[in-house]
Amino acid sequence: MYSFLTVSNWPDYELVDSGNFEKLERFGDYFLARPEPQAIWDQHLPPSEWSRLAQAIFKREKGSTEKGQWQLRKGMAEQWFINYEYQQMKLRFRLGLSSFKHVGLFPEQDPNWKFIYDATKQLKTKPPKILNLFAYTGAASLAAKAAGADVTHLDSVKQVNYWARENMEASNLNQIRWIVEDAMKFVRREVKRGNKYQGLILDPPAYGRGPNGEKWQLEDELNELIKLCAQLLDPVDNLFLINLYSLGFSGLILDNLIRLNFTDHDKAHHEVGEIYLQDRAQRKLPLGTFYRFSTVSYNIIGTK
Template sequence: MYSFLTTGNWADYELVDSGNFEKLERFGDYYLARPEPQAIWDKHLPEQEWQRLAQATFARDKGNAEKGQWKLKKGMPEQWYINYQYNDLKLRFRLGLSSFKHVGLFPEQDSNWQYIYDTTKKLKTPQPKVLNMFAYTGAASLAAKAAGADITHLDSVKQVNYWARDNMEASNLDNVRWIVEDAMKYARREVKRGNTYNGIILDPPSYGRGPNGEKWQLENELNEMIKLCREMLDGTDYFLLINLYSIGFSAMILDNLMRDTFGAQVQNEELGELYLHDSGNRRLPLGTFFRFSSVGR
């Protein structure tokens, strides 16, 4: 089933407007303007309204497409918290203004957090083992943990894992296993050990580095990673979710990879795109996903 999924009614987040390669968002009480390469249309709101609302605006450094600086209005903090709720799942996230324009959370992942929470609860295994690789600040890890999982959270950046731990504590959760490691190295080692998981979550970047300089390039590494996941995924009680944010990387690529690699294990599958909608009723695409499980929703 091909789906277009967006966030639900989330009190602490909204995409206010998008266009001219930017997006204007509200996180809790604060409005942020930052670059968005896929917003190629015109802005819905006038520029004066953007300037009035935005309390923090990200400007790229000259000659560096990746990094930049935030320009803050008076009263705009560099860190703050927002809340998230889905049914009886209640999480709290610390946000912060990074030099890479990120704030520590990807709101379009809302529907994936819900899927992880619901599916983990339906697994038959008591305290199912779930592995989250490229786990960033841990929203998906916490959704699995709140559903009763024995969760392993892996990211190659130590400071990001500290950030995820802050989110865990703010959400009144505990006992997450934190690992700072190159994802490919860890997956290869787990396969050699014969370790398996009931759930695997993947959100790999287009390009990245491991803690010891290991190189990750999505188009070169993804095929092997998916094959390693096949070896790690439990054969009877399971789910797998992968999300990609890489312009031009079609969901059909994921469809081919998953069906070729997992075969009949692909059940109750969903694939498609994640997006956010703004006040002008435009849909901003923010990644592709594929997910399947042994249990129906």
């Protein structure tokens, strides 16, 4: 099943406008303007409205595609919290303005957090073991924990894990296992140990570095990572989710990799597709591809 997923019913987030390689978003009470390479169309709102609304504007450094500085208007906080609710799940995220234009959250992942929560609650194993790789500030980890899982959260950046812990504590959750490690090294060890997980969540970047300088390049490592994950995942009682943000990575690549390696999961419900955000003018901003499946039934939320 090829699906298109987007945010639904989230009062604390909105994509206000997009275009001219930028996006204007509202996170709680604050409006932010930052670069977006896929927004190649014209902006819907006039420049005067962007200037009126934007309380923080990210400006790239000369010669850099990512790094830059935020220009803040008076009254704009450098850190603040927003809320997220779904069924009995009540999460709270601390946001902050980083020098790489990120704020500590990828809101387009809303439909996948709901998938994680719904599927985790229905797994037969109690508590199910969930491994979140490249876990960043932990929204997916919190969704699994809120559903009753035994969660292992892995990211190669120690400071990011501290941030994820803040989000856990702000959400009144506890007992997540934090690991600062290179994802490939950890997964290889887990396979050798014969360990199994009922849930695997993967959010790999296009490129990156491990804590000891290990090099990660998506196109070079993804095939082996998927093969290893097929050995880690419980074949009977499971959920699996992978997101890719890399430009040019088709959902068909994920479809091939998953179906070639997860040969024991034919009875699972499979979805592959794209994630997007929709602005007030109904333009759809693509923000990556995903593949997810589970041996349990779950609500397909955010499909449009």
